[in-house]
Amino acid sequence: MNLQPIEDFHLEKCAALFAAVFNSPPWNETWSQEIALGRLQDCYSMPGSYGIVAIKKDRILGFAIGHTETWYEGKHFFLKEMCIQSTQQRSGIGTKIIDMLYQQLINQGVSIIYLLTMRDSPAAAFYEKCGFSHHSKMIMMTKK
Helix, strand or coil: CEEEECCHHHHHHHHHHHHHHHCCCCCCCCCCHHHHHHHHHHHHHCCCEEEEEEEECCEEEEEEEEEEEEECCEEEEEEEEEEECHHHCCCCHHHHHHHHHHHHHHHCCEEEEEECCCCCCHHHHHHHHCCCCCCCCCCCCCCC
16 A cells, blocks of 8 residues: 555545545435535645545555644644545554644644544544544534
8 A cells, every 4th residue: 555645646545435434324424425525625636735645556545635724823734535445444544644644734833633434433533542632622613
């Protein structure tokens, strides 16, 4: 397996993986590959965009992508999307992606990485295992 920075030519295969993963439990969302591609293109085109892709024999096994943001205490990184092929989950690929992403971002001067994920999900447990913690002063709010 090879870990490398995401480039635009990876996005179509990443979109197919994204739709497959997030259309399955526990997410059960309804992504088309076209809309997933648009989402990832939006992430990729953000100023400060950075991501890691895991590839084995031209197959994308997983990826993470987000962007840096300027904050009063330094640069932060918003991890927008991450997914691992369902059959490859719990094999260490996600941890390797997070570890490489973390090292690269620290080298770029990022002081904090933050993300949103579903409460009480396998993803939340994964991120906690990788050293992420709940922020006691922040909540997510939405309005439709």
